[in-house]
Amino acid sequence: MNVEKIRADFPILRNKIYGKRLSYLDNAASSQKPIQVIESIGVSYTKEYSNVHRGAHYLGNLVTDKYESTRSIVKSFINAKIDKEVVFTRGATEAINLVASSYAVKNFKQDDEIIITLLEHHSNIVPWYLLKERYGIKLNFARIDDNGNIDLDFFKSLFNAKTKFVSVSHLSNVLGTVMPAKELVKIAHSYNVPVLLDGCQAIPHIKVDVQDLDCDFYVFSGHKIYGPTGVGVLYGKHSLLSDLPPYSGGGEMIDEVTTEKISFREVPYRFEAGTPPIIQVIGLGAAINYFSSLNPTAIDAHEDKLLHYATEKLSEIDNLKIVGSAKKKKSIISFTMKDIHPHDIATIVDREGVAIRAGHHCCQPLMNFLKLPATARASLAMYNNEEDIDKLFESLIKCKKMFS
Secondary structure: HHHEEEEEEEOHHHHHEOOOOEEEEEEEOOOOOOOHHHHHHHHHOOOOOOOOOOOOOOHHHHHHHHHHHHHHHHHHHHHOOOOHEEEEEHHHHHHHHHHHHHHHHHHHOOEEEEEEEEEOOHHHHHHHHHHHHHHHOOOEEOEOOOOOOOOOOHHOOOOOOOEEEEEOOOOOOOOOOEEHHHHHHHHHHHHOOOOEEEEOOOOOOOOOOOHOOOOOOOEHHHHHOOOOOOOOOEOOOHHHOOOOOOOOOOOOOOOOOOOOOOEEOOOOOHHHHOOOOOHHHHHHHHHHHOOOOOOOOHHHHHHHHHHHHHHHHHHOOOOOEEEOOOOOOEEEEEEEOEEOOOHHHHHHHHHHEEEEEEOHHHHHHHHHHHHHOOOOEEEEEOOOHHHHHHHHHHHHHHHHHEEE
């Protein structure tokens, strides 16, 4: 894989930060955008903008076609059965809230139980906690071991007659743990319990096939896969989506409104109330097309090799501890340094042109389990190279010397 050719597609990587080469290692928070996506958005605003659906003019029809073609692009990318299984949202957070809220209306009652894990991002905890407050349901957290692997025996032990839903991440945004998603789905389905997979971190690093996974719902955000912010995807099996009531009300999602009654459109439009994120959706289509045009096998090998290199380099630093060593891991290294707060680490390496993240990474239950207030986190993308890792290593050595 020609990493330099890929890097050339990302204009921001040519920037200097404090006069130094940018090493962007904060991809788990948000990835950078290739020129193909940037130009697609520019063309949409300058030459091809209109609202979508129901337009009787050229621009309206053109933009509607591009918007709906992205639905087909996503469908093929994740191997959904039909376009109608793809719902556009404002992000993965809204997608999870949509499922939680709409599924609860018809399926949850007091004392029902939901299974999540200690690895979850707050976006896959808070929506279910709100249901706990509203319906009196119980949240059960599946345990992990000290390396970040899910405890499958404990996961199985959580199921009982009151278990109504499972919602888990496909890849941890803190530890990089790749969850045994297919196995978790199989276990849940043996109890007739549906499963939502949060694929925000997985989507740019793992080939996602929702039919092979057999998950009932899958969510991800555009900005994690080199696309724009403000757009996400909810995949749902058509039979399940068709049975869900609307999440919000407004234009586009209605079939008929009278003074006596309202009828709603079929899926996916039932869940896309109001003016949708038109340009963001088109930009997402451009991002997926760009990503799909590359060699996924080569990308996977490159990122795995880079993760191994980064792990070896950081392991050379005295009093630096890598947090998380799961059996199967992707793209993310969280770490701490003795007597140096993660926020200080991130601030110091930033002055060297290295962008990493520090904090609890919206995973406070996990941090409580790890007995850590925060970690520093370096997260990789296909455009990163060994020079980025070397710069991180050198900047961490400088950081260590400052506090010695």
